[in-house]
Amino acid sequence: MCGIVGFLDKTHNHEHSALGRILLDMLRALACRGPDSAGVALFGPSTNGRLVVKVKLGNDGESGSRAQRLSGLLKSFGVGGNEFSTIAAYARFVLDGGIDLTNLIDSIESSDKEIEVVSVGRNLEIVKQVGSPANLEKTYGISQFRGTHGLGHTRLSTESRVDLSHSQPFWSHGRPDLAIVHNGHITNYHKLRRLYQQHSVRFYTENDSEVVAIYLSDQLSKGRSLEESLHAMLRELDGSFSCLVATATEFGFVKDPFALKPLLWAETDGFVAVANEEIAIRSALPGGYQVREAEAKEVRVWER
């Protein structure tokens, strides 16, 4: 099944936004749709255009030494000790935007096979782990996060393994500030994967949802808008998908041509909320707003 949620704060009062709390409440309501793992992609205030990098250190007792080695490696990229921190399975650091990102990611990931760059962005931070939304809150305190918009996911794994890397949201690996969550099954995944691999795109998981992030990143790199990219996805990706996508400036969804997966949305003057069960929206946001099911082939994009 999988639970997917998304929230966009339209009030422009982000210092006081309850983004983290709202996403957590929505995810808690959908915990039963995905007991395997939970995660969020949070878009917060930018730190003077600097990039925030989240790195998975692993959960095998070696994370401390990996963090130490990573911190050493990052000195050559100009990351000072006070810009580097660790929390549970992640290292987090900030650095100037002008850097060669491909080189940085390659250097980090080639240092240890357990290490993976989970997200990079001026605004984006991804936190995900195996287990429930309640555990995600316990480990990372996501309810305290302030920001403009975000995505969340609870995973019921069907075909690929259950670990942090196979959890969602997925970052596009390479393009800063692009994250997706997906409920469904991309049936031409293997074909698309082979196609991208011929173009030297690295796949980090065997989860079909990963190809959605790679596909959208590819479309955006070709100069298409997010809305155009989501329409193109309707033509080029097969199977069932209710999919939410967010960039630093936009937030949107797409539903497959057969409307095989649920996706409901509500919009008021203050917010846009999307989830695959209304109970998620109602339990996080009180009020007399209307909720409606997205149509087959429906694409919607909001600017933040």
Place this chain on the structure above:
Amino acid sequence: MGEVNCDGRSTREINAEIKQQIKHGATDILVRNPGARHNLGVAVLEPVAIRLEGSVGYYCAGLIDGPSFDIAGSAGWGLAESMMSGRVVVRRNAGNGAAAAIRGGTVVIHQDAAARLGVSMKGGMVLVAGNCGYMAGFMGQKGTIIVCGDAGEAFADSMYETVCFVGGRISELGTDAVVEQPSAEDAEFLDSTLAQHLPSEVRKSKPAGRSFKKVVSGRKLWNFDKQEWKTWQEAL
């Protein structure tokens, strides 16, 4: 009048409480704060009136035989699925598969219905005051579907004897769906049905019975004929 407050209670507790109140003679039950919970009021078999003061989740009023439901908010997937008899009214929108496989009774949706409205209906009637989404009426065997607004793609695909009426535009007819001119009796039936089931504020601005399109099965898929191979290739 009975009352059930959903706050802090599980679906199972709420449904047990509804059935308990019916057992003790309640004929009118108000369900407060449903909060879009799933499976509310499933398999109620007595002719009671149940009002829900908000939105409901998936499969509300499924498998019912006789009661009347009035839902103030929206409904999720599978509303009134497989109902035998009774009446289910949704004041706002309904999700995918509303009135799927119903055998009798009436489902009334005051705003829009999403995909797969009334698929595989075996009787009864579903009336939508707004629009309906993709693939409404698919494989309908009996019963009536009325959509006052527009209908989505693959409308009335591969039907048996369900009869559909659409007041607005049909974006695409499904395989073997045929548009007919409604008869004078059809128009009269539509006018009286809308008057009976839709409150005046919902009914106003809806088309008159005579301007609806009637959609029925062309019966080409009822028996396999290799002369019709092309139709079969395209059938879903």
